[in-house]
Amino acid sequence: MIELEVVGGTALITINRPDALNALDVAAYAQLSEAWTRVRDDDAIRAAVITGAGEKAFCAGADIKTFLGREEPIAELWATQRGQLLNRGLEVWKPVIAAVNGICVGGGMTLLLATDIRLAVPSARFGLSEVKRGVIAGNGGTQRALDQLPYPVAMELLLTGDLWGADKAERYGLINRIVEPDTLVDEAMALAARVASNAPLAVQATKELAVRSRDVDLAAGLRMEQAVNEILRRTEDAAEGIAAFREKRDANFVGR
Numbered sequence: 041m042i043e044l045e046v047v048g049g050t051a052l053i054t055i056n057r058p059d060a061l062n063a064l065d066v067a068a069y070a071q072l073s074e075a076w077t078r079v080r081d082d083d084a085i086r087a088a089v090i091t092g093a094g095e096k097a098f099c100a101g102a103d104i105k106t107f108l109g110r111e112e113p114i115a116e117l118w119a120t121q122r123g124q125l126l127n128r129g130l131e132v133w134k135p136v137i138a139a140v141n142g143i144c145v146g147g148g149m150t151l152l153l154a155t156d157i158r159l160a161v162p163s164a165r166f167g168l169s170e171v172k173r174g175v176i177a178g179n180g181g182t183q184r185a186l187d188q189l190p191y192p193v194a195m196e197l198l199l200t201g202d203l204w205g206a207d208k209a210e211r212y213g214l215i216n217r218i219v220e221p222d223t224l225v226d227e228a229m230a231l232a233a234r235v236a237s238n239a240p241l242a243v244q245a246t247k248e249l250a251v252r253s254r255d256v257d258l259a260a261g262l263r264m265e266q267a268v269n270e271i272l273r274r275t276e277d278a279a280e281g282i283a284a285f286r287e288k289r290d291a292n293f294v295g296r
Contacts, residue, residue: 042071044078049086049236050229051079058094061143063103073123073130080132083295086236086243088132089228090155091139092148095221098138098164101146104173127154127180133244135235139228140164141221145203150177153184156247158215159228160206166214167203187254189214239277240295 043054053075055062064072079088092098124130127150138152140160145167152158152166168177168185176182177198185194193212197204209215219227235243245268253261272278276296284291 041068042075044075046082046085047229048233049084049240050232051075051082051085051088052225052229053079053088053090054093055090055099056093057103058092058096060103061097061100062092062094062148063097063100064147065103068103069125070123073125076124076126076130076132079134079136080130083240085134086240086295087135087137087232089137089139089225089232090151091225091228092141095142097143097148098140098160099145099148099151100143101148101150125151125179127151127184131248133248134240135232135243135247137228137232137235138215139224140166140215141224145169146177147179150179150181150184152214153180153188157231159217159219159224159231160209160215161221161224162206162218163221164206164209164215164218165203166206166209167201168198169201169203171199172201237290237293239272239275239281239291239293241275241277242272245272 041056043056045052055064055068055072057063057068079085120129126132126136135157136155138155138158140152140158142161142163143165144152145165146169149166149168168181170177170181177185182198185198188194189197189212204214206215206218210218249261249265249268252264256264277293280293281291
């Protein structure tokens with residue numbers, strides 16, 4: 041259902057429910073949580089790529105059929121660390137690249153909004169359609185859309201529930217670029233390999249500082265950068281980076 045394969049330093053995560061447009065049922069959500077936790081905790085993984093199986097969908101969000109009529113105790117509302125996801129608050133500082141191979145709506149879209157770099161095929165479609173179902177775009181939809189898109193554009197996306205084509209998504213910076221279907225995953229993996237070839241501690245620190253910059257003032261952010269750089273320049277990787285530069289060779293970073 042949720043497949044994870046490690047290739048070099050990259051975890052390739054595939055949502056494998058093509059007959060259901062890669063919608064996520066209860067079991068799939070649990071497996072996806074386990075996959076993100078492994079990406080976070082496994083030092084051998086330096087970056088991740090997430091995609092969907094088949095040619096129609098990246099992820100159509102929650103599988104509504106499996107949630108209809110399902111009741112949970114109200115206490116679940118405060119079990120905030122249970123079954124954490126990338127888009128629900130799990131802190132994964134390793135870069136995540138989305139390879140969007142088709143429909144990306146609902147929970148698939150909120151997942152996309154939690155990734156760092158995004159490639160998509162020409163036929164991809166994007167939307168937050170929850171208002172058409174009487175609910176909101178949870179798991180970060182209402183929180184991240186305005187962070188990443190101009191205010192009126194994000195509000196149109198949230199309030200109409202309409203779908204965007206890949207061209208519009210690229211125009212507004214929701215995705216980095218459009219690529220052909222037969223090269224999508226290869227290009228995403230190649231991009232991840234370039235990221236993974238850099239010093240892993242520096243990459244993770246860079247992502248964390250960039251993400252947290254949205255929540256702190258400039259003076260605090262600059263001070264955080266200074267403190268983190270003082271830590272990083274004492275690492276083995278920093279010494280290796282300098283040595284590789286002097287010796288005109290590729291660096292061999294080990295994450296220490």
